Amino acid sequence: MKILVINGPNLNMLGRRQVTIYGPQTLEDIGNLLQKRAGELGVEVTFYQSNSEGDIIDFIQREAPSAQGIIINPGALTHYSFSLRDALATFDLPVIEVHLSNIYAREEWRARSVIAPAVKGQISGLGWRGYMAALDVLAAELAPETGR
Ligand code: DQA
Numbered sequence: 001m002k003i004l005v006i007n008g009p010n011l012n013m014l015g016r017r018q019v020t021i022y023g024p025q026t027l028e029d030i031g032n033l034l035q036k037r038a039g040e041l042g043v044e045v046t047f048y049q050s051n052s053e054g055d056i057i058d059f060i061q062r063e064a065p066s067a068q069g070i071i072i073n074p075g076a077l078t079h080y081s082f083s084l085r086d087a088l089a090t091f092d093l094p095v096i097e098v099h100l101s102n103i104y105a106r107e108e109w110r111a112r113s114v115i116a117p118a119v120k121g122q123i124s125g126l127g128w129r130g131y132m133a134a135l136d137v138l139a140a141e142l143a144p145e146t147g148r
Pocket of ligand 1: 074098
């Protein structure tokens with residue numbers, strides 16, 4: 001089972017970027033934690049980050065047909081990218097939207113996700129553990145035989 005973990009603009013700056021909001025972990029740290037957990041769960045994780053909306057959409061179009069689920073932190077694309085939402089809605093795959101910070105407790109413009117209507121569920125405000133929770137949920141739902 002393959003799960004795509006996609007990160008949008010500026011998430012490559014984690015660890016240096018507004019650490020009090022996003023935490024000290026780098027994106028590489030989060031990727032390593034996810035790969036370790038994926039190993040325990042017996043699932044394959046393909047980890048991807050881009051600062052370019054078009055590259056993210058190309059990645060989804062290329063990889064989604066051979067994947068079983070998607071975890072995505074779209075960064076600021078969350079708040080305005082209808083083309084990303086359309087790309088996610090193209091495939092009949094469960095998508096979990098993750099935000100490190102609580103987007104509902106910050107600036108007003110962050111409180112709207114145009115991606116949310118195309119996803120199964122959203123995790124917001126749980127830091128890096130939000131990605132782990134999303135992976136656990138997808139693995140449990142996609143492979144109920146693991147008994148989790
Ligand atoms: C974010 C929240 C977005 O508003 C912001 O633009 C990000 C990160 C989060 O993980 O909390 O880049 O998606």
